[in-house]
Amino acid sequence: MNELIVFTKLLKNKTVDELISIARDDDFDGYDLCVRPGYPVNPDNVTEELAPAVEKMNQAGLKVPMVTGNFDLLTPDQPVAETILKAMDGAGVRLLKLGYFMFDPAVQDYWQEVDKIRHAFTGWEVLGKKYQVKICYHTHFNRCMGLNCAALMHLIRGFDPHYIGAYIDPLHMAIEGEEFPVGLAMVKEYLSIVALKDVLIQRGEINGHGKKEIEVVPSGEGMVDFTAVFSELKRVQFQGPLTAHCEFENAGDKLPNLIQHEITFFRGLQKKY
Secondary structure (H helix, E strand, O other), X not given: OOOXXXXXXXXXXXXXXXXXXXXXXXXXXXEEEEOOOOOOOOOOOHHHHHHHHHHHHHHOOOEEEEEEOOOOOOOOOOHHHHHHHHHHHHHOOOEEEOOOXXXXXXXXXXXXXXXXXXHHHHHHHHHHHHHOOEEEXXXXXXXXXXXXXXXXXXXXXXXXXXXXXXXXXHHHHHHOOOOHHHHHHHHHHHEEEEEEOEEEEEEEEEOXXXXXXXXXXXXXXXXXXXXXXXXXXXXXXXOOOEEEOOOOOOOHHHHHXXXXXXXXXXXHHXXXX
């Protein structure tokens, strides 16, 4: 069974001990650990704090297969890039999620941006090989480069899949109109981790016609076809981690119950498929 982990984006104020307690209570396998400013492990202290945090979680029976960098962690020449990879190697964390390259069609040429990003991945591949870390890029809607699997392959096709990976997200694929089995077929060689969350897509009004409005909702209440997600991942024998994003920004004190709901929902699908 794939490891089911939780993204710590909305658990910013939790200590390592508190994260361990949450995982035990809700029966999931570990964390995708945010290493961002303001988090317990951050770019300024990652050298000192990442390995002890991971070791404490490992001793509690939890896994930390991925670190998520800050939104602006984009190129391998940034001073923090090698610092984070070196710390990950020391801690035994083998997947790094980058930030997002944005695209504005009014002022940028798409294929020039592809070339720039592929140049960055050339450098990332070198660092990844040096520290045995795979650099993963996440499919994300809203005019991010690599917004679905088709666009992501413009950026990573031809690189070594040992060091450059695809982090695919059925929610963003649904928003961008990409069927999960088709997208999976495109990225299969690079597939490294899968995000899990759900979205409700509704019709809004703008200038006398329709527009797409989206809302992140508890999984099972939106439009992501999780039957396709889990059955297809089983069909291709994907062995990597699944990460529940639990991105309920305005949940307040309801967040613990929502995390528990997500884990229960996805555990049920794991057992079924």
